[in-house]
Amino acid sequence: DVKVTQSSRYLVKRTGEKVFLECVQDMDHENMFWYRQDPGLGLRLIYFSYDVKMKEKGDIPEGYSVSREKKERFSLILESASTNQTSMYLCASSSGLNTEAFFGQGTRLTVV
C-alpha cells in the first residue's frame, strides 16, 4: 500500500518565518509534487521533482523553494512566510509520467 506522509497536519507560523514542509513516500517513486489547494482555485502546482536533486517550477513557484536530497523525501520551503501563503499544501508522488499520483493527507498552514 503506497504511503505518502506529510510531517504535519496543522501548522501555525508567523509572518517572515522560514517554514519547512516535509513529505516522505515509501514506494520508490521517481516523481514528487507539491500543490496548494485553495477553495475555488483547485490544486495548483508549486514545484515538482523527477529525480534526486532535480526540480522544476510549476505554475506558482514564487515565494517557495524545494529540496530533494533523497529519493523518498521532498521538502517545500517558504523562505519568508506571508499571510497569502495560508493554505492547504498537498504532496504527491508517482512512479512515472503517465501513472496515478498518490497524495499525502495535507498540511494546513496558517500564517499569522
Added chain:
Amino acid sequence: AQRVTQPEKLLSVFKGAPVELKCNYSYSGSPELFWYVQYSRQRLQLLLRHISRESIKGFTADLNKGETSFHLKKPFAQEEDSAMYYCALHSGGGADGLTFGKGTHLIIQP
C-alpha cells in the same frame, strides 16, 4: 499550455438522479485524463483514468477528443458520492506534472 476547465463549482442532485460532472481540456497533443475524488476528511485519491476504460463506484468517463471533454457520469447518484471531484490532465511528455481543474463540489441530497 495545458488547461483543465470544470465549469461547475457546485452541483447538487437528489439521490437516485443521474449525475454528470463536466470537464473540458485544452492541449495540443494526446493527453492522459484522470478524475480524482476527495471525500470529507480524506486524502485526494484517483477515481478513474481514461486509458483503463473502467467503471469505478458506478462512475464512467469517456474521452471525447473532438469536443476535448472528459465528463464524469453516473446513472444513479448515491449519498456517499458527495465529495469534491477534480479533473486532471497529464501531457504525457516532458516533466509538466498533473494539471488540475478547479474542482466541482458534488452534493447528493437525500
